[in-house]
Amino acid sequence: MSDGCNTSLVLRKGAWTAQEDTRLKNCIEKFGEGKWHLVPFKAGLNRCRKSCRLRWLNYLRSNIKRGEFEEDEVNLMLRLHKLLGNRWSLIAGRIPGRTANDVKNYWNTHFKPRAKHRKEQVKEGEPSKEVFVKTIKPQARTVSKTLNLYPHYIMTNDIGNLITSSKDDIHDTSDISPMLVSSPLVRSDMISENLEGRRKQIVDEVEWSFGALLEEGEGLDVVEQEVDYNSLFDFSVDDVATWDLLN
């Protein structure tokens, strides 16, 4: 491996000591986050850069929230997971004080076993209850600084389903909603008046969840993903469809 974590036999692993925590914290408070490959040297730690980064992000940062997830946090997590799938860092980014590891652990602890249980049931011959939806997944895990992400729109097609498209695909802007992007090409008066009832609700959810995402510069992709029973709201495969517009 080229990440420098497995190349040395003398690097410390396992639980962090209070002294190591203090060193790491002091180092980052002094020099700031980033340049993780230098952190072990600056802090005088016999740990790899990944270990230092993880310890800081998941434990030492000042704004980390501890203790049980509250009901609204769980609700938010479920809604975000429905939209994003296992994009723990994105989900955590929208739950103040919680880390990706927290969210992932909570999900695996509280929700994953149920899916597992269902698979076991299927194995034993019971009819499958598995449901799949299209989950919108941002494509880029790391955002390119040079990527142009503006030309995205969300709109409804002629049978009322939500779709997204690029400006190149759009000839009639009468039914465009600026749900996903802060593109200067999309105006508020483009919001479709036809979005009502349930579809409106879906739009609200998508806007609420993805407006920030795309402002940060991430394209969208669609993947099939099993729905957990805990999902608080639902929309079908046909309700939301997106296609990649960046190519």
Place this chain on the structure above:
DNA sequence: AAAACCTCCAACCGCCAAGCG
């Protein structure tokens, strides 16, 4: 009392994409 089992979560692992020379 103690062995077995379970739960939870911190930490590790392997991979990917961006950046850079």
Place this chain on the structure above:
DNA sequence: TCGCTTGGCGGTTGGAGGTTT
């Protein structure tokens, strides 16, 4: 263009602590 380094991610594991038998 290519190969290396780095940052970052999701999946998995190991062990401490709690619970059950």
